[in-house]
Amino acid sequence: MSKMEAFSPIPxxxxxxxxxxxDFYCPQCGNEPRKAQRxxxxxxxxxxxxxxxxxxxEFYQCDCGEVWWAWSNDRPPSEFAQRDNPVEE
Structure with missing residues (x-):
């Protein structure tokens, strides 16, 4: 299977x-989820x-081979969200 199995109903x-x-990073090597292979x-x-x-x-198979999961609400805030919603001073 490819990376696009993300929304498959079957694990x-x-x-x-x-x-x-x-902490929403690979527990073995510290990679971010965006570097996952699957x-x-x-x-x-x-x-x-x-x-x-x-x-x-959310399940991830890291570049280093480690397979890990984290809760979706533990995901750190996106850097893009800050650009879309600038703080008014």
Whole structure:
């Protein structure tokens, strides 16, 4: 499968041994998710948080070979979001 399996409803086999990353980076080498070779988002089983907001598991297969996952709401803010919404002074 290619990187475009991200939205497949069926989890790819490579996600079976994923480890949980608490800081949204590869726990083995520190790479950002955008450097991942593969991505899969578990959108079939969202979790509802205390604030009633949905979150999903995002799975990544890193360049270094490590497979890890993190919660979608733990993703750091995008640098592009700041450009789209400039702070008024």
């Amino acid at each position: 790819p086999k490579w996600t079976n041994d994923a480890v949980h990353s608490l 991505v899969w988002i578990n959108r079939r089983a969202p979790v509802i948080g205390d604030d009633y907001e949905r979150k999903w598991q």
